[in-house]
Amino acid sequence: MLTLDSVWKSNSESPPDFILKNCSFSFRERSIYAVVGASGIGKTTLLRVLNNLTSIDRGRILLEGQDISMLHPSEVRRRISMLFQTPAFVGDSVRENLDFAARFARRNDTDFSTLMEMVHLDHTFLDRTVVQLSVGQQQRVCLARTLVTKPDILLLDEPTSALDDKTADGILELVREISQQEEFLTIFVTHRRSHARKLGQVILEMAEGTLRSLS
Amino acid sequence: MALFHLGFGDVAISLILMAVAIALSRLEGLGIERSLAIGTVRAFAQLTLIGFALKVLFQVNSPWLLLAVLIVMISVASYESVRRQQSRLPGLFLITSITLSLALIVSLGVVALLIIRPDPWYNLVVLIPLSGMVLGNGLNIVSLSANRFVSEMKLRRASVEVALSLAAPPRKALHPAFKNAVSGALIPSINALMTVGLVQLPGVMTGQILAGLPPVEAVKFQIVIMMMWITTGVISGVVATLLLMTRLVNPRWQVRWELI
Numbered sequence: 098m099l100t101l102d103s104v105w106k107s108n109s110e111s112p113p114d115f116i117l118k119n120c121s122f123s124f125r126e127r128s129i130y131a132v133v134g135a136s137g138i139g140k141t142t143l144l145r146v147l148n149n150l151t152s153i154d155r156g157r158i159l160l161e162g163q164d165i166s167m168l169h170p171s172e173v174r175r176r177i178s179m180l181f182q183t184p185a186f187v188g189d190s191v192r193e194n195l196d197f198a199a200r201f202a203r204r205n206d207t208d209f210s211t212l213m214e215m216v217h218l219d220h221t222f223l224d225r226t227v228v229q230l231s232v233g234q235q236q237r238v239c240l241a242r243t244l245v246t247k248p249d250i251l252l253l254d255e256p257t258s259a260l261d262d263k264t265a266d267g268i269l270e271l272v273r274e275i276s277q278q279e280e281f282l283t284i285f286v287t288h289r290r291s292h293a294r295k296l297g298q299v300i301l302e303m304a305e306g307t308l309r310s311l312s
Numbered sequence: 313m314a315l316f317h318l319g320f321g322d323v324a325i326s327l328i329l330m331a332v333a334i335a336l337s338r339l340e341g342l343g344i345e346r347s348l349a350i351g352t353v354r355a356f357a358q359l360t361l362i363g364f365a366l367k368v369l370f371q372v373n374s375p376w377l378l379l380a381v382l383i384v385m386i387s388v389a390s391y392e393s394v395r396r397q398q399s400r401l402p403g404l405f406l407i408t409s410i411t412l413s414l415a416l417i418v419s420l421g422v423v424a425l426l427i428i429r430p431d432p433w434y435n436l437v438v439l440i441p442l443s444g445m446v447l448g449n450g451l452n453i454v455s456l457s458a459n460r461f462v463s464e465m466k467l468r469r470a471s472v473e474v475a476l477s478l479a480a481p482p483r484k485a486l487h488p489a490f491k492n493a494v495s496g497a498l499i500p501s502i503n504a505l506m507t508v509g510l511v512q513l514p515g516v517m518t519g520q521i522l523a524g525l526p527p528v529e530a531v532k533f534q535i536v537i538m539m540m541w542i543t544t545g546v547i548s549g550v551v552a553t554l555l556l557m558t559r560l561v562n563p564r565w566q567v568r569w570e571l572i
Contacts, residue, residue: 109570148477151566170565174479185470187478201479239474246479 098126098282099147099177099250101308104156106139106146116142117153118306126249129276129283131297133290133311138303140286141182144252147284148179160250175202178248182255184227184235191230192223194242202246209241215275216241217267233264240271244279251276253285257292269296327352366440375434382443386412389451396455399462402571403559408454411552415450415544416443423540442540445516449501449541450548456497457549458556462572464489465560472567482561490557494549501545508538 100123107113116139124130134140145151147158149170158165165173187197192209199207210220216237227235236256243251253272257265273296276283286303287293293300300311330352337345369377390408397404420442424430430438465472468489475485483490504512516537520530561567 149564149566150473150477152562152564166564171479171481174477174565179477181470181474181477183470185474187471187475187480197475197480198478201481201484242478 098161099124099284100157100159102157102159104146104158105154106142106151107154113154115306117146120156120307122301122308124250124282124284126282127280129273129285129296129298130301131293131299132284132286132301132303132308133293134286134288134303136288139306140288140303141254143303143308144179144254144284144286147250148177148252149173150179171201175246176248177250177252178243178246179252179254180236180240180243180256182258184232184239184259186227186235186239189226189228190223191225191227191238194227194238195223195245198242198245204245204247207245212241212244215244215278216271231264232259233268236260236268237271240268240275244275249282251281251283253283255287257287257289265292266295272296366436369440370437373432373434373436378434378436378439381436381440382416385443385447386416389447393451393455393458397459397462399572401458401462401556401559404458404556407458407552407555407559408451410555411454411548412447412450414551415547416446418547419446419540419544423536427536445537445541446544449544453497453501453545453548454552457493457553460496461489461493461553461556464492465567465572469569476565476567482557482565482567486557486561486567490553493553494546497549498545501542505538505542508534514538 101117101120104117104120105115106117107115120143132140132143142151146153149165152166160168160173160176186194188194191213195207195209195212199205209223213220213222218234218237218241222230222234222238227238230238236259240256251272256272257268260268269292272283272285275281285293285296301308302311330348334345334348337343337348369381386409389412390405393408394401394404420439424439424442425433428438428442465486472485472489476482504514508514514534514537517530517534520533521527559568560571
């Protein structure tokens, strides 16, 4: 469903240091992949490349056989949604954040109360300001926001790194439940192998610029 | 006829004020003594030179000469705007040149051709001082808004990336940074507009009154100048920041963070 075909990606240093080196891998639909690797190895860059937030130097990324560089950026980002490491917002209230996502995903019919239920938050949260929420609740709101676009693929960039173990487990369980229910292809990156084992159906290791299967 | 005549000795006495400013900077460790000193020498040299140059230019009075002077003024302003940035921004010289040219066309088009209507239309006595005001203010606003825009982008990087990842177009994702940059750069101009006559008596009006023009005449000119000044500021902030945005975002809707 999503394929990396001989992808090279360097940082902007001079001389360039390659983060992805001739990386090839095919992610299958309706599966949960956990990518482990040390901090700074390039896991976030991998997701940023897949979400079209940054360009690759060489190679191709194929979404259902189509090169994503040939697709309009908005289409790529509607179909591939990303949850970031640290919660960040595009509006003051929960509702404003969901509205923002709905507007650009052209999903004006989205029922926000149902979305809140999906991330195990009461619908009264909709009118709360995001700064009033705990980090765990904020990350659930961000997860709900990524769901507004009804993506095919969900990218998760260490979304539990700022959370305590109990809250992190809750988020991981929630992601598993939603991924299976919505039949997403989910790619989760983490430096914690325990988290990778909890969520991943397929566990990959990122090292020396490539991906290899551990499972 | 001027009510007061200043000799060069009188002008030199104004250096006492600069000495106070430099002493205060040194006392409080502001580190701007060198800039103040160089700026003072430059101001004396540049203004004296332009005083003599304007006398010659006004006598020649040709449209080509006007064009040449404007090109020099825009180039110097664009060079200064690049120098005043904390980071090297791509294409800022060209961005400033385009922005200031546009601001000049709009402002002079209305003020010179519709209101003052000089004869001949390219009268340098009218157009060069007006252009100086437009370009000076435009330069300040471009510098401030470009600087602030980059700072805001860095500060808001996380929310910008979230907005882009939600399929928002770059104009929307960067709008909070754009809005803060332009409105922040315009705060001094808007303050001046709000308090003109109550707190501030603008330099042009004060100069005209001191030079012997009746206050009511000076006020009429000042109102026109204020309108031109504010509009120039808004055009400069908006156009320069939008052009800068196009340099910092590529057609794939990706922010080129490495450039800032």
